[in-house]
Structures are given as C-alpha cells and as structure tokens.
Amino acid sequence: MPRASDSDAEAVRVLGTGGLVIIPTETVYGLAADAGNAEAVAAIFEAKGRPRFNPLIAHVADAMQAEAVALFDPRARALAEAFWPGPLTLVAPVRDRTGVCDLARAGLDSVAVRVPGHARARALISAFGRPVVAPSANRSGRPSPTTFADAVEETGFAARAAINGGPCAVGVESTVVSVLDGRVALLRPGSVTREEIEALVGPLARFGEGGGEGHRSPGRLTLHYAPDAPVRIEAADARGGEILLGFGPGAGDPRWSLSPTGDLREAAANLFRRLREADRERPTGIAVSPIPAHGLGEAINDRLRRAAGYVG
Numbered sequence: 001m002p003r004a005s006d007s008d009a010e011a012v013r014v015l016g017t018g019g020l021v022i023i024p025t026e027t028v029y030g031l032a033a034d035a036g037n038a039e040a041v042a043a044i045f046e047a048k049g050r051p052r053f054n055p056l057i058a059h060v061a062d063a064m065q066a067e068a069v070a071l072f073d074p075r076a077r078a079l080a081e082a083f084w085p086g087p088l089t090l091v092a093p094v095r096d097r098t099g100v101c102d103l104a105r106a107g108l109d110s111v112a113v114r115v116p117g118h119a120r121a122r123a124l125i126s127a128f129g130r131p132v133v134a135p136s137a138n139r140s141g142r143p144s145p146t147t148f149a150d151a152v153e154e155t156g157f158a159a160r161a162a163i164n165g166g167p168c169a170v171g172v173e174s175t176v177v178s179v180l181d182g183r184v185a186l187l188r189p190g191s192v193t194r195e196e197i198e199a200l201v202g203p204l205a206r207f208g209e210g211g212g213e214g215h216r217s218p219g220r221l222t223l224h225y226a227p228d229a230p231v232r233i234e235a236a237d238a239r240g241g242e243i244l245l246g247f248g249p250g251a252g253d254p255r256w257s258l259s260p261t262g263d264l265r266e267a268a269a270n271l272f273r274r275l276r277e278a279d280r281e282r283p284t285g286i287a288v289s290p291i292p293a294h295g296l297g298e299a300i301n302d303r304l305r306r307a308a309g310y311v312g
Contacts, residue, residue: 066090095111268299
C-alpha cells in the first residue's frame with residue numbers, strides 16, 4: 001500500500017538535499033530530482049533502469065524560468081504562450097548548462113522544458129526555485145503511472161518523499177516539439193495535438209521523421225510503455241485468454257473499455273491504468289480495439305505501438 005502523501009515543504013527539503021520525490025502532473029506521475037544536481041539525476045536513471053542516452057524533461061514553474069535555461073525564438077514563445085501551463089514540452093537550444101546538467105540533457109546542446117498544468121507541481125517547483133527533471137515514475141519500459149498508488153508501487157523504493165495529487169487528468173506523456181534552427185518538428189505526440197500546433201506555427205515535420213531531431217526527445221524507444229503481457233493492437237475481439245480493451249459502443253466488456261462512448265480524451269486518461277489493471281489479471285495477452293488516428297488518437301496509437309513493440 002502507498003504511504004501517506006508528504007507535505008510540499010518536505011518534498012522541497014528532499015529535493016534540496018539531492019533526494020528523489022514522486023510528484024503529480026496532469027500527464028503522468030513523475031520521479032523528480034534537482035535538474036542541476038548530476039548525482040540526483042544519476043539516481044533517477046538508476047532507479048528507473050533508464051538508458052542514459054535518453055534525455056529528461058526539465059519542469060519549471062513558469063515561462064520566465066524556462067527562458068533562464070533555454071533559448072526561445074518567436075515561435076517557441078508563441079507555443080509557450082498558447083499551451084503553458086500544460087502538456088507541451090519544447091526542445092530548444094540550451095542557455096544554462098548548469099541549471100539542467102549534462103546528464104539530464106544526455107550530453108546534447110538542447111534542453112527539453114515544460115511548465116506542467118498541475119497546480120501542485122508548479123507550486124512545488126516554484127517553492128524549490130530551480131528546474132526539476134521528472135520522468136515518469138515507472139521502471140523504464142513499463143506503462144507510465146497515472147495514479148499515486150501505481151507510482152509508489154513502481155519507484156517508491158527510490159523516493160524519499162511522495163506527493164499525492166490525485167489521478168492524472170491527461171493520462172499520456174506531454175507532446176514534445178523541437179524548435180531548433182528556425183524549424184518546428186513534432187518529436188512525440190501527446191494531448192496537445194498536431195492540428196492545434198500547426199494552427200499556430202504552420203506545418204510540422206512528420207512524426208517518425210522529426211526533422212532528424214528524434215534523439216532529443218524521451219519516449220522514442222521501440223519497446224516502451226509495455227506491460228508484462230504481450231499487447232496486440234487493432235483487435236476486433238479477444239482471443240483465448242486475452243483481455244480486450246475496447247473503444248466505442250459494444251466493443252468488449254465495458255469494465256475494460258478505454259471509452260465506451262468512443263471519446264479520445266477519456267481513452268487517453270484510461271490507457272495506462274487499464275493496461276496495468278489488465279496485466280494484474282495475468283492474461284495470455286492484452287488486445288486493444290482500433291483507435292482513430294486523428295487528434296489525440298495519434299498519441300494513443302503511438303503509445304500502443306510501442307507497448308506492442310512495433311513502430312511502423
């Protein structure tokens with residue numbers, strides 16, 4: 001069972017002494033550390049079993065703190081003004097290499113930064129006064145935790161404090177967009193959709209191409225977000241011993257449905273929780289109904305392809 005939630009003051013104290021803290025965001029729960037403390041950042045990689053070539057996102061309290069560590073051009077500022085606080089990460093040239101250490105940036109000359117939409121996360125970062133890195137609070141490759149209990153189950157052993165912010169409202173990791181050399185590219189889809197971004201800054205590089213900048217974003221491993229049971233996608237029904245995660249009216253058992261009404265936001269919010277719940281039943285496999293590819297469906301399908309170990 002998860003321990004009781006710690007106070008924000010205790011979490012700030014732990015961060016200041018180089019410890020790890022489980023924090024809520026609107027996307028998924030994160031395992032946080034001082035972004036400028038290389039030893040604390042190394043502890044995150046160790047706790048998660050995460051490869052060190054995979055950069056981390058620096059979470060900041062506001063756009064001013066973001067521009068203290070990253071160099072924004074006019075399009076980056078426009079995106080920040082439109083979607084922050086919220087589930088959008090911007091990858092831009094690094095300004096302050098000490099505020100977000102080399103290990104956190106995977107040795108790159110860029111930095112990934114966002115202002116989370118969760119008010120308690122922002123308050124915690126503001127009280128700490130410096131950026132924190134906060135990758136999903138799961139062991140690397142597993143489904144991201146969207147509840148406090150799942151976060152503590154995954155990486156509570158490594159955290160010296162944990163903040164219970166309730167269930168995550170979005171349920172999939174942030175959209176990642178690079179703004180480098182005058183070009184804007186989608187590196188990872190999320191709940192801020194391609195259509196919303198393109199309405200503001202024009203056409204993006206196609207996902208999967210990423211303008212050659214994919215290595216600057218987390219969440220790009222071929223096998224990622226995966227439960228123990230094998231995942232089969234675009235399934236019409238369940239085979240022997242499988243659990244079907246349905247989408248839309250009449251698709252499988254309603255208690256396992258991602259969204260009985262076919263609502264993409266509901267499906268995103270339920271995705272990782274349903275994968276975890278189904279996996280606890282020890283099925284022979286987890287089948288998932290087809291998900292539309294438009295809007296938020298792009299992000300859901302990306303996570304499902306990676307959970308199945310297939311990125312086409």
